[in-house]
Structure formats: C-alpha cells, structure tokens
Amino acid sequence: MAEARQLTLTPASQIRSAKQKFAWDPYLPLGTVTIFAGRGGEGKSSFALHLGSQMQAGVLTGDLHGEPRAVLIVGHEDDWGTVMKPRLVAAGADLDSVYKLGIQTVVDQVTRETVPAFPLDIDLIRKAIEETNAGLIIVDPITSTIDGDLHKVADVRRALNPLMELAQETRSAVIAIMHFNKGTGNVSDKLSGSHAFRDASRSVMLFATDEETGRRIVTLDKSSYSDAKGQSFAFNLESVIVPTDDGDTTEVARVEYLGETDVSVNDIVNRSADDNGMESDRSEAERWLISYLEDQGGSAAARDIKKGSQVDGLEWRTVQRASQRVAEKAKSGFQGAWVWTLDLAKGDTKATKATRVREPGTFGTFGGNVSPLSIIGSTRCAFHPAAEPKQDGSCGICRAEAIADRIAARNAGERVA
Incomplete structure (x- = not known):
C-alpha cells in the first residue's frame, strides 16, 4: 500500500513552550532517549537498575521527585531468574512495580515471546506505559530491538524517533544501553553501529572502569538540555548476597554512588596508550x-x-x-x-x-x-x-x-x- 503524504503548517504561536524536565537532573532528561554506552562489564545495566529503584521510590533528584513511577525493562541478554531479579533485589527495588516487557507472537498456532521491535511495536509499548504508569523504560541492549540495519542512519532514526515521541507523550525517560567499539581514540565516536544513535539521542553517558582506583567512571558526553556536558561521576560495584526463591542464595553487584569526579572516560580509554614508557613521567x-x-x-x-x-x-x-x-x-x-x-x-x-x-x-x-x-x-x-x-x-x-x-x-x- 502506498504511503499517503500531505503538507502540514503550524504557527509557532500555537505551540506551547515548556522548560525541559529531568528524571535525574542534569543527567537523565524526561521525554527523550538517553544512551548508556561502554564496554562489557562496566556496570551500565546495574546503574540503570539503581536509577530504576530510585525512580520507584520517588527519590531521584529531578522533576519526578516525590512521584513514584513504575519501571519497564526490555532485555534478553541476562536471565531474569538468575541475574535480573537478584540484581533488582540487591538494588532495593519494589518488585511489584518493575515489569519485564515482552511481546507475544503467534505463528501457525504456536505462541512465542520475543523482545519488542522498534518502530513496529511502539503502540504496544505505549499501552504498557499507560497500564503501569511507568516513568522509566530500560532497553538493554537497544541494538537488539532495531527493526532494520544498525549501520544505516535512516533505519536507526526510523526506530528511535517514534520512541522519543512516545517518551515525550508519556513524560517518561528511556535508557538505551549500548556497547563501545574497542581501541583508543575519541570516545564520542565509539558507539557501535550508526552514528545516528548518538545524533538522535539528546543525552549520552559513557561508562569505563578506572583501573587505578577500581571505580566506575561515568561521563556525560552529550547533553542537549543542560550545561553539564563533560561532567563525570563515580560509583563502585559492591558484591552482595541475596536470597533466591529456591531457598538458596546468589551473589550479585549493587551500586554504591560516590558523586562527582574530575576523571573522565576519555582519560581512561586513552590511558593505556599513554602509559607505555611513561612511568618516569608519572x-x-x-x-x-x-x-x-x-x-x-x-x-x-x-x-x-x-x-x-x-x-x-x-x-x-x-x-x-x-x-x-x-x-x-x-x-x-x-x-x-x-x-x-x-x-x-x-x-x-x-x-x-x-x-x-x-x-x-x-x-x-x-x-x-x-x-x-x-x-x-x-x-x-x-x-x-x-x-x-x-x-x-x-x-x-x-x-x-x-x-x-x-x-x-x-x-x-x-x-x-
């Protein structure tokens, strides 16, 4: 079926102006997509769950403070029974207001559950937000939900733009987790796939481990709605034992937030290249x-x-x-x-x-x-x-x-x- 297209003109006077709102000021804006990017094992997912638990309690420093909201999680890389639920318990989350978001498909009378595909399932995501009063959607990883070629700008924008519009419509925040490409160089260029992921997102946070201190460092590499670009903060991942529903226990990581730091992810990523033969310089x-x-x-x-x-x-x-x-x-x-x-x-x-x-x-x-x-x-x-x-x-x-x-x-x- 051919797509019907027609012109629309809206006077600026009829568009309502508003101040940008934040779920976590100044790092996590409402009404848009924020990318969490870093190499594997840097604590991106754990920190997203940490923010989710605070969102539920209404204690994040931002425009939803005092307004508890539910959390939706789109993710299939980590097993929910052995990894995700124990992590949520360690983070202190209210398990009744954290939802695993999946899509059921029926093919030849066989029902299967799969992860959502953007933009195909955007209406179902809207329904989930409305039914749960969700304020945060965590997509881990975002690359598994794109219905198209990750290296084509048009396909990436076709998927992300409706997701951003949905976030604006529902006054919610979206965390899209991605991986870094390996090697040194400009960290802003290290997001896997098309550069459209960075271009389309309004906020990008980069994660890396400072090997000299063991701390995780997060740098706000892009911020379209605040002057906090370039600021960094640190956190630790501490190991905790949590009970499991089978009467046993398991060991998972929990975030210990440490506050701002003057060490950046760019410093860390490029440190190994600078360290060769530089002990005397140090x-x-x-x-x-x-x-x-x-x-x-x-x-x-x-x-x-x-x-x-x-x-x-x-x-x-x-x-x-x-x-x-x-x-x-x-x-x-x-x-x-x-x-x-x-x-x-x-x-x-x-x-x-x-x-x-x-x-x-x-x-x-x-x-x-x-x-x-x-x-x-x-x-x-x-x-x-x-x-x-x-x-x-x-x-x-x-x-x-x-x-x-x-x-x-x-x-x-x-x-x-």
Missing part, C-alpha cells in the same frame, strides 16, 4: 604536583593546577594520574570548583615506615622532625648552602630529594608486594 608529575601544592599552602584549585602544569610542560592526564597517589579531591562550596589537597600518606600503604623516613634534617612533611635551616640558625640550608631558599624558607633541593626518596620507597614497596 614520577616526575608526582614530584611536580607535590611541590606545586606545597607552594600553594597545601591546596589549590584544579583549574590553577592545570594551568601550572601546562606552563611547566607537563601532560594534564599524567598529572591527573599522579594525583591519585598524592592528593585528595573535593568540591569547594555549593557548585564550587574542584580543589586538590596534598595527602602524601594516600599512596604509601604498600611502603614500610622504615623505607619512608629520611635522616633527621629533612623537613617534617617528609618524615623528619627538624628543618636543616633551624640547625644552623641561618636562612641557608645546612646541606645545600648554595641553594636559594623557597618562599617558605625551605630548601628546594632537600624537598626534591625527599619527594624522590618517598616515591622510590613506595614503588619499591609495591614491587615487593
């Missing part, structure tokens, strides 16, 4: 960062540290990695800037106290108790009298040697461990 960056923070009184804004590192010719990613071992990070005040504070004990857990402590005469920050300046009552260092004192009166050469000794001792302790 040690140099540690020494530089310690010296810089001490000169600033122990703390400094991250943006100022970045500027200082660029002036001194250091790669910012190398300084960020070094900071994991020698600095604590926190935000200063409401919507404040990131501040790094010197914490030399942070990376010393594997080094022994005996190898860390220098001879008496090294200033107290590095393990000694007496400054070489106080020994001779002079403004010059007793060990390096030709060295010009730093602003705080300390000897820059002693400081550098002490830092080098601490880093070498710590690295030696790690190798032994």
Whole structure:
C-alpha cells in the first residue's frame, strides 16, 4: 500500500513552550532517549537498575521527585531468574512495580515471546506505559530491538524517533544501553553501529572502569538540555548476597554512588596508550604536583593546577594520574570548583615506615622532625648552602630529594608486594 503524504503548517504561536524536565537532573532528561554506552562489564545495566529503584521510590533528584513511577525493562541478554531479579533485589527495588516487557507472537498456532521491535511495536509499548504508569523504560541492549540495519542512519532514526515521541507523550525517560567499539581514540565516536544513535539521542553517558582506583567512571558526553556536558561521576560495584526463591542464595553487584569526579572516560580509554614508557613521567608529575601544592599552602584549585602544569610542560592526564597517589579531591562550596589537597600518606600503604623516613634534617612533611635551616640558625640550608631558599624558607633541593626518596620507597614497596 502506498504511503499517503500531505503538507502540514503550524504557527509557532500555537505551540506551547515548556522548560525541559529531568528524571535525574542534569543527567537523565524526561521525554527523550538517553544512551548508556561502554564496554562489557562496566556496570551500565546495574546503574540503570539503581536509577530504576530510585525512580520507584520517588527519590531521584529531578522533576519526578516525590512521584513514584513504575519501571519497564526490555532485555534478553541476562536471565531474569538468575541475574535480573537478584540484581533488582540487591538494588532495593519494589518488585511489584518493575515489569519485564515482552511481546507475544503467534505463528501457525504456536505462541512465542520475543523482545519488542522498534518502530513496529511502539503502540504496544505505549499501552504498557499507560497500564503501569511507568516513568522509566530500560532497553538493554537497544541494538537488539532495531527493526532494520544498525549501520544505516535512516533505519536507526526510523526506530528511535517514534520512541522519543512516545517518551515525550508519556513524560517518561528511556535508557538505551549500548556497547563501545574497542581501541583508543575519541570516545564520542565509539558507539557501535550508526552514528545516528548518538545524533538522535539528546543525552549520552559513557561508562569505563578506572583501573587505578577500581571505580566506575561515568561521563556525560552529550547533553542537549543542560550545561553539564563533560561532567563525570563515580560509583563502585559492591558484591552482595541475596536470597533466591529456591531457598538458596546468589551473589550479585549493587551500586554504591560516590558523586562527582574530575576523571573522565576519555582519560581512561586513552590511558593505556599513554602509559607505555611513561612511568618516569608519572614520577616526575608526582614530584611536580607535590611541590606545586606545597607552594600553594597545601591546596589549590584544579583549574590553577592545570594551568601550572601546562606552563611547566607537563601532560594534564599524567598529572591527573599522579594525583591519585598524592592528593585528595573535593568540591569547594555549593557548585564550587574542584580543589586538590596534598595527602602524601594516600599512596604509601604498600611502603614500610622504615623505607619512608629520611635522616633527621629533612623537613617534617617528609618524615623528619627538624628543618636543616633551624640547625644552623641561618636562612641557608645546612646541606645545600648554595641553594636559594623557597618562599617558605625551605630548601628546594632537600624537598626534591625527599619527594624522590618517598616515591622510590613506595614503588619499591609495591614491587615487593
């Protein structure tokens, strides 16, 4: 049957304007599709279920706060009995308002259940939302529901556009889970399939594991409705034991949300390429960062540290990695800037106290108790009298040697461990 097409014209004056609403502000907008993308095992599904459990309780920070809504899940990769339901239990979900969404088909009088296909089953999805008052639809993975070629822009848009229109109509949010392509490079280009997935979605969140800390990092890589693009947050996956309906128990992952971080997924994905032969650069960056923070009184804004590192010719990613071992990070005040504070004990857990402590005469920050300046009552260092004192009166050469000794001792302790 030929498609009938006709012109429509609507004056802008007849279109009602409205502020964009969020299920979870500023990351998960209502009325559109948000993509969760990353390599396998990064916690994308677990975090989606975590948000779903909060949606049910009406505690997400956003425009549905105080308004509990049900959750629909379209997924077939993980078994519901052994994986999905235990994960929901671990997340604290209300199992009576989480629904597995499937489609029954009858072929030659044989009934089968399958996953929905977009756009073919969009009317059935609308019916499910209306019957359950769902506020969140999780599609895991979105690529299994596309009725067409994933690498053709037209097919992807034909599937996603009706889903986005349905989300707008029902004031709900859609999380579409996808996988990364392997390799380093621009993380924005790593979504599997056509670039239309990224182009059509209004929000894209990228997931990766920071191997240096074990934390999962999530970066808001695209945000059409907020100025939060580029922001990142972290979470842990902690193992918990939950009871099963057969009288046994099983072990699954549960999300521990950690808040914002200045580490990005792009940093992590490209870190392995940067790490080859760069251990000496990292040690140099540690020494530089310690010296810089001490000169600033122990703390400094991250943006100022970045500027200082660029002036001194250091790669910012190398300084960020070094900071994991020698600095604590926190935000200063409401919507404040990131501040790094010197914490030399942070990376010393594997080094022994005996190898860390220098001879008496090294200033107290590095393990000694007496400054070489106080020994001779002079403004010059007793060990390096030709060295010009730093602003705080300390000897820059002693400081550098002490830092080098601490880093070498710590690295030696790690190798032994």
